[in-house]
Amino acid sequence: MPSKPAPIKKSPAKKAAEKAPAPAPEPEPAPVEAPPAEAPPAEAAAPAEEAPAAAPPAAEGDGAPVAPAEDAPAAPPGTTGTTDWVVAQEELTPVNRYCIKNLTAGDLLNVRVVAVNPGGRSEPATLAAPVPIREVVDRPKIKMPRNLRVRVVRQVGEQINLVIPFLGKPKPVVSWLKDGQPLDTKRVNIRNSDKDSIMFIRTSQRDDSGVYEMSVKVESFEDKAPSRFRLWVKLPGPPTSVKLVDSWGFNAALEWTPPKDNGNTEITGYTVQKADRKTGEWFTVLDHYHRLTATVSDLIMGNSYSFRVFAENKVGTSERCAVTKAVATIQKTGINYKPPEYPEHDFSEAPKFTTSLSDRAATVGYTTKLLCSVRGSPKPKIEWLKNQMVIGDDPKFRKLSNQGICSLEIRKPCSFDGGIYTCRAKNAQGEATVSCKLEVKRMYPQIHVKFPVSIKKICNECTDLLCCKL
Missing domain, CATH: 2.60.40.10 (Immunoglobulins)
Incomplete structure (x- = not known):
C-alpha cells in the first residue's frame, strides 16, 4: 500500500501572515528595463505595514521565484530590450533558491521576487543591477595521441602531418612553439579547428629538428602538450678517420673515430670491409659492429690489404666511408714442411x-x-x-x-x-x-607288397618294409 505524503509544515512567517489582516493589493510598479540575471533567494513575507526590502544579489547559478505578471504577454526571459516580466517559477511552498535555465549567453537579466501567502502578494523586491549571462567555460585539455607521447623520429625529406585533438569551451586559443620560439609560418603550416590542431610540413629538412610544444588557452585556463616530439633524421656521415694500427701473422688491427654527423640519431654500429690489392674487390668482414677497434683475421699470406669503415644508424648505412691510408702486407715466412711419419701397419x-x-x-x-x-x-x-x-x-x-x-x-x-x-x-x-x-x-629298390587292411594298420608302426611282424 502506498504511504500517505507527509503533511507540509508552514513556516512561522507564513503563520503570522495568516493571523494578520490581509493588506489591500497595491498596483505593481512599472517594470524597469534590464537584461536577465539569476534571482537571489527571497525572504519570507513581511507584515503589510512594512515595505519589502530589496533582496541581495543572487549568487551565480542560483535563483528565486519571480513574481507572476498577470497581464504580461509571454516573452522569453532575459531578452535584451524586453520590458515585459515573465514568471519563471510560482509555488505555494516556501523556497529560497531557484535556478533559471535556458538562458542565452551575452544577455542581461532583471530579476524581482514577490512573497505570496493566502492573504495575497507582497511588494516585489528587484535586483539593483541586471545580471549578465555568461557562457559556461570548460577547462581546456590536450588529448595527446599515444604515438606522440614519446620522441617522434622522421627521416629528412618525409612529409610531417601531426594531428592533436583537444577539449575546451568556448573555442580555445591554440599556440605552437619550437624550442621556445614562435613557429616559422613559411616552413610549418598550422590549421586549428574547434576540436583539433594540425601541424603540417610538406618536405622536412634538417633545420626542422627541435622540440615542438602546443598549448591551448580558454580565458585564464591553459593546458600544454605533456610530451615533446622532435628529431628529423637522415643517413650518418662516414667515420672521421680510420688507421691501421698493426699487422702480424695473418691478422691486422684497425682503429677509427665516430662520424661528425650522426644524422640526428645515435650510431647503431659500423661495417668493416677488406680488399686485396691484386683483385680490388671489397668483402665485408664485420657487420653491425659496435666498437671503435677491431682485429681482422684469416688474411692470406703474401697478399696486401686495404680496409674501409661505414657508419650505421636507424636510417641505414652511410653513403661514404673512411679508408685506411696504410696497407697491411702479410709476409711470407720460410717453412720447411716435413710430413709426419706413420708406422706401417702389419696386416699379417x-x-x-x-x-x-x-x-x-x-x-x-x-x-x-x-x-x-x-x-x-x-x-x-x-x-x-x-x-x-x-x-x-x-x-x-x-x-x-x-x-x-x-x-x-x-x-x-x-x-x-x-x-x-x-x-x-x-x-x-x-x-x-x-x-x-x-x-x-646305397639306394635299395622299392618293393610293392599288398597287405590286408588289418595288417597294414599293424605295419604302420614299423619303418622297415620287411617288417618282422609279417
Whole structure:
C-alpha cells in the first residue's frame, strides 16, 4: 500500500501572515528595463505595514521565484530590450533558491521576487543591477595521441602531418612553439579547428629538428602538450678517420673515430670491409659492429690489404666511408714442411676358418660338395685330406678356392668315398684345419607288397618294409 505524503509544515512567517489582516493589493510598479540575471533567494513575507526590502544579489547559478505578471504577454526571459516580466517559477511552498535555465549567453537579466501567502502578494523586491549571462567555460585539455607521447623520429625529406585533438569551451586559443620560439609560418603550416590542431610540413629538412610544444588557452585556463616530439633524421656521415694500427701473422688491427654527423640519431654500429690489392674487390668482414677497434683475421699470406669503415644508424648505412691510408702486407715466412711419419701397419694374420665344414650324407652316384670359408694374410695355401691322407690330383675330386671360399666337389661318389674329410690352410703365420664326416648310402629298390587292411594298420608302426611282424 502506498504511504500517505507527509503533511507540509508552514513556516512561522507564513503563520503570522495568516493571523494578520490581509493588506489591500497595491498596483505593481512599472517594470524597469534590464537584461536577465539569476534571482537571489527571497525572504519570507513581511507584515503589510512594512515595505519589502530589496533582496541581495543572487549568487551565480542560483535563483528565486519571480513574481507572476498577470497581464504580461509571454516573452522569453532575459531578452535584451524586453520590458515585459515573465514568471519563471510560482509555488505555494516556501523556497529560497531557484535556478533559471535556458538562458542565452551575452544577455542581461532583471530579476524581482514577490512573497505570496493566502492573504495575497507582497511588494516585489528587484535586483539593483541586471545580471549578465555568461557562457559556461570548460577547462581546456590536450588529448595527446599515444604515438606522440614519446620522441617522434622522421627521416629528412618525409612529409610531417601531426594531428592533436583537444577539449575546451568556448573555442580555445591554440599556440605552437619550437624550442621556445614562435613557429616559422613559411616552413610549418598550422590549421586549428574547434576540436583539433594540425601541424603540417610538406618536405622536412634538417633545420626542422627541435622540440615542438602546443598549448591551448580558454580565458585564464591553459593546458600544454605533456610530451615533446622532435628529431628529423637522415643517413650518418662516414667515420672521421680510420688507421691501421698493426699487422702480424695473418691478422691486422684497425682503429677509427665516430662520424661528425650522426644524422640526428645515435650510431647503431659500423661495417668493416677488406680488399686485396691484386683483385680490388671489397668483402665485408664485420657487420653491425659496435666498437671503435677491431682485429681482422684469416688474411692470406703474401697478399696486401686495404680496409674501409661505414657508419650505421636507424636510417641505414652511410653513403661514404673512411679508408685506411696504410696497407697491411702479410709476409711470407720460410717453412720447411716435413710430413709426419706413420708406422706401417702389419696386416699379417694366421689362417682362421670363419665357416667350418658340416657333416653330410650323400647317395651313391650323386655328386656332392663340401664348403667352408677361411681368412688370413698373406693368402693361405689350401689342402684337402681324406682320412688324414692328402688328396692329390685325382680327377674324381675338384678343389676350388675363391675370395676365401673353399669347396671340394666329389663326382659320383661310391660307398668307398665315405670317411673323414679335412681342409687345411697354411701361411707364414701358421695353419688351421677343419673336418667333417661324409657318409655315402646305397639306394635299395622299392618293393610293392599288398597287405590286408588289418595288417597294414599293424605295419604302420614299423619303418622297415620287411617288417618282422609279417
